[in-house]
Amino acid sequence: MKTRKFPRKNSLLIAFLTVSTCMAIFILIIITKDTSLVTERVIEKWETPLKDALHILSSGQILKKVRETNPNLPAASMPKADVNNAETCARYATIYNIKHNNLYWQVQDIVNDTYYLFGAYYDGRPKIGPSVRIIGIRQAAWLNMTTKLYCQLWFPGHQRTIIAKVHYVQYLWREKWNFEDYPLKPYMLSCMIPPEYHGWVPDSVSLVENPCDNATNNLRVVNNQPQGEKREFFVCVKSLNFRNNPGVAIRMVEWLELLKILGAEKVVFHALQLNPRLEQVLNYYKRTWNIEVIPTSLPGTLPNVPDFMINFLSAKFVHKIFHELIDYNDCFYKNFNLFHFVVLLDIDEVLVPMGSLQTWHEMMYNVLLPRAKNMSYVSHTFAARNAFVMDDTKEYGDWMAGVPRYMHMLQNVHRMVNYTEYGARIKAFHLTEKTLALHNHYTRTCVGERGEILEWCNTFDIPMDVGYLLHYCVRRSKSECSVKRGENLTVDNTLFKYKTELVATTKKAMLKIGFL
Numbered sequence: 001m002k003t004r005k006f007p008r009k010n011s012l013l014i015a016f017l018t019v020s021t022c023m024a025i026f027i028l029i030i031i032t033k034d035t036s037l038v039t040e041r042v043i044e045k046w047e048t049p050l051k052d053a054l055h056i057l058s059s060g061q062i063l064k065k066v067r068e069t070n071p072n073l074p075a076a077s078m079p080k081a082d083v084n085n086a087e088t089c090a091r092y093a094t095i096y097n098i099k100h101n102n103l104y105w106q107v108q109d110i111v112n113d114t115y116y117l118f119g120a121y122y123d124g125r126p127k128i129g130p131s132v133r134i135i136g137i138r139q140a141a142w143l144n145m146t147t148k149l150y151c152q153l154w155f156p157g158h159q160r161t162i163i164a165k166v167h168y169v170q171y172l173w174r175e176k177w178n179f180e181d182y183p184l185k186p187y188m189l190s191c192m193i194p195p196e197y198h199g200w201v202p203d204s205v206s207l208v209e210n211p212c213d214n215a216t217n218n219l220r221v222v223n224n225q226p227q228g229e230k231r232e233f234f235v236c237v238k239s240l241n242f243r244n245n246p247g248v249a250i251r252m253v254e255w256l257e258l259l260k261i262l263g264a265e266k267v268v269f270h271a272l273q274l275n276p277r278l279e280q281v282l283n284y285y286k287r288t289w290n291i292e293v294i295p296t297s298l299p300g301t302l303p304n305v306p307d308f309m310i311n312f313l314s315a316k317f318v319h320k321i322f323h324e325l326i327d328y329n330d331c332f333y334k335n336f337n338l339f340h341f342v343v344l345l346d347i348d349e350v351l352v353p354m355g356s357l358q359t360w361h362e363m364m365y366n367v368l369l370p371r372a373k374n375m376s377y378v379s380h381t382f383a384a385r386n387a388f389v390m391d392d393t394k395e396y397g398d399w400m401a402g403v404p405r406y407m408h409m410l411q412n413v414h415r416m417v418n419y420t421e422y423g424a425r426i427k428a429f430h431l432t433e434k435t436l437a438l439h440n441h442y443t444r445t446c447v448g449e450r451g452e453i454l455e456w457c458n459t460f461d462i463p464m465d466v467g468y469l470l471h472y473c474v475r476r477s478k479s480e481c482s483v484k485r486g487e488n489l490t491v492d493n494t495l496f497k498y499k500t501e502l503v504a505t506t507k508k509a510m511l512k513i514g515f516l
Contacts, residue, residue: 066095069295070104072119074154074204074218089212090152090161099216102297102304105136106217110147110209114139116184116299118326120205120219121333123190127451128436130193132164132205132221135329137299137322138187143180145169151191152206152215162202163211164191168453170437172325172444179318184300186325188437226338233360233429234266234339235259236331237347238324238440239296241310243273248347249281250515251408251474255347256285257505258409261498262350263359264343266290268335270327272297273306277515284513294330298323321440328438336432343429344438348472350409351384351427352494354465363467364429372460379460380435380446383428384469388480389415390489391473403499407506409472410499414485415492419468422461427469470494 057065067073073095091097099107105116117136123129132151149166172186173179189207193200201223206215242248259267269282271293285291297304302319303312313320328344336342341364343351353363364382372379393399393411403410420426430443436453437444446457462468470492473481483489495502510516 063095071222071294072104072106072117072219073098074220090163090206090208091214092154092161093206093215093218095218097214097216098218102299104295104297105299106219108207108215108217110149112140113147114300115187115207115217117207117217117219118296118299119330119333120221122201122221122223123333124201124223125433125447128447128453130198130201131167131190132193132202133333134189134191134205134207134219135326135333136187136189137184137326139183139300140185143171143175143185147209149189150208150211152208152211153191153193153197153202154204154206154218155197155200156203161206162194162197164194166190166207167192170445172329172437172439173322174439174444179322182318182322184302184319184322186322186329188329222334224334224337230337231265231339232364233264233341233343234268234335235264235343235345236328236438237267237269237345238327239270239272240274240278240347241272241313242278243275243306243310246275246277249275249277250406250510252278252281252347253509253513253515254407254409254502254506255350256281256289256291257509258350258495258498258502260289260505261359261501262352263361265339266292266335268292268294268331270294270296270331272309280513284509288512296323296327324440325438328440332432332435332438336435339432341429342432342435342438343427344440345427348474349427350470350472350495351429351467352470353467354494357466358497360429363462367466368429368460368462375460377458378434378449379431380454380457381428381430381443382460382462383423383426383442384462384467385422385464386420386425386427386469386471387415387492388483389413389470389472389492390481390483390485391475392485395476396485403503404507406510407503408474409470409495410502412472413491413493414489415470416480416483417488417490419464423459425469425471428459 067075101107101116105118108115108117115136115138117134120132120134123131123133132153151164151166152161153164154161166189168190170188170190172188191205202221204218204220206218208215256267269291274282282291282293286293298309303309332342345351353359357363357367368382389412391412392414399405400411400413405411426441428442430438434446435443436447443457446454448454476482507516
């Protein structure tokens with residue numbers, strides 16, 4: 001039998017196909033191996049975050065996070081707290097029993113009234129306490145209070161509540177200043193702790209109409225105490241509402257750096273709406289200094305709609321100033337044990353020492369307190385007159401040499417010649433030991449030498465050669481900020497004694513934050 005011979009070209013084709021097949025198999029093995037390695041790397045890269053994302057928090061972990069972001073909620077739940085305890089007529093209101101409103105408020109309905117409660121605080125000052133003070137908004141179209149109210153005090157380790165009558169009610173505005181027809185009014189309500197419980201601090205408190213009512217509020221009682229000696233000065237700032245104003249972030253840096261130079265040791269902000277750049281600034285100072293940002297909202301049916309909230313509060317300014325009173329008094333009672341003085345400032349204001357005085361400490365201890373001792377009365381607050389500074393350097397183009405153009409205060413130096421009258425638009429140093437409640441500009445009520453409550457506090461007016469308030473205009477829209485240069489304006493270089501340090505520290509912060 002003859003052997004069939006394949007043509008040479010067929011042999012080459014078979015060899016080529018064989019080699020190609022082997023190479024393809026080899027490449028497939030390599031690719032499969034590489035793909036497997038890549039897949040492993042991808043899984044390894046995302047495995048931990050994915051596990052975190054898919055991790056289901058336990059009920060206890062959820063409650064812990066809730067209490068961290070809502071500091072007025074009770075710190076812990078009582079055992080079997082949903083059941084009326086045999087030893088008391090009142091049920092402990094857990095966070096499931098509380099009526100919540102707009103994230104940060106708790107609601108209690110009283111006959112004809114509704115209370116939106118924001119915070120509760122322990123006041124152990126001996127002549128006016130010990131007591132628990134509750135701050136909130138009362139929804140009522142009248143000022144008289146005929147209904148008796150009670151505090152249900154919940155002490156650590158106790159399974160029954162201790163009842164205390166609301167012995168003092170403070171309307172945080174003044175009746176003679178009108179606005180009685182506005183239905184949402186700011187109040188502080190106080191309950192004395194019974195003598196047999198002196199030395200004990202309640203964990204939480206509920207406001208009720210009748211002692212045995214089942215409350216729908218339960219506020220954690222704040223009792224911040226100093227670690228060591230009291231410090232000197234802290235600053236309270238009303239609610240920040242700057243969702244669409246990123247430019248305020250740069251001005252905030254300069255302002256905070258100046259407060260540090262002057263001697264402020266803590267700044268407390270309440271925040272309604274922030275923009276990302278402003279959040280950057282505040283987060284930086286949380287890490288590097290001593291600021292606190294307390295989130296808040298508008299109570300009741302007031303609009304918490306982003307963007308519109310700004311328009312609403314501009315149009316309904318009474319709601320705005322009433323809400324500020326909650327901010328200021330919450331800030332005060334969270335810090336009054338820690339500091340000797342509180343200053344209420346807007347972020348366009350600075351209370352500046354004059355002449356050779358450099359700091360608030362020098363102004364207070366070298367001048368004001370010694371002079372106040374010679375007065376016939378005890379001073380509760382030290383008030384500075386207000387002077388508006390125009391925002392006009394860009395308009396006239398006369399920028400200050402050696403000062404970065406982003407420094408709003410150092411670049412604008414033309415202020416009004418005439419200061420506001422004593423008592424008008426003032427800002428002040430308030431003695432924490434003597435302060436009972438704060439108004440937007442004044443001490444609303446004070447503590448007398450015998451522990452009596454004073455409806456009108458004693459004010460020491462700071463002489464103009466010692467210090468005053470520089471109030472920096474932003475833009476030229478308001479009448480007090482539209483004054484043209486001439487005989488009504490004068491150059492004020494008071495801040496230039498801080499120029500070298502302030503320029504350096506502001507630039508350093510701007511670099512760290514990432515603005516430069």
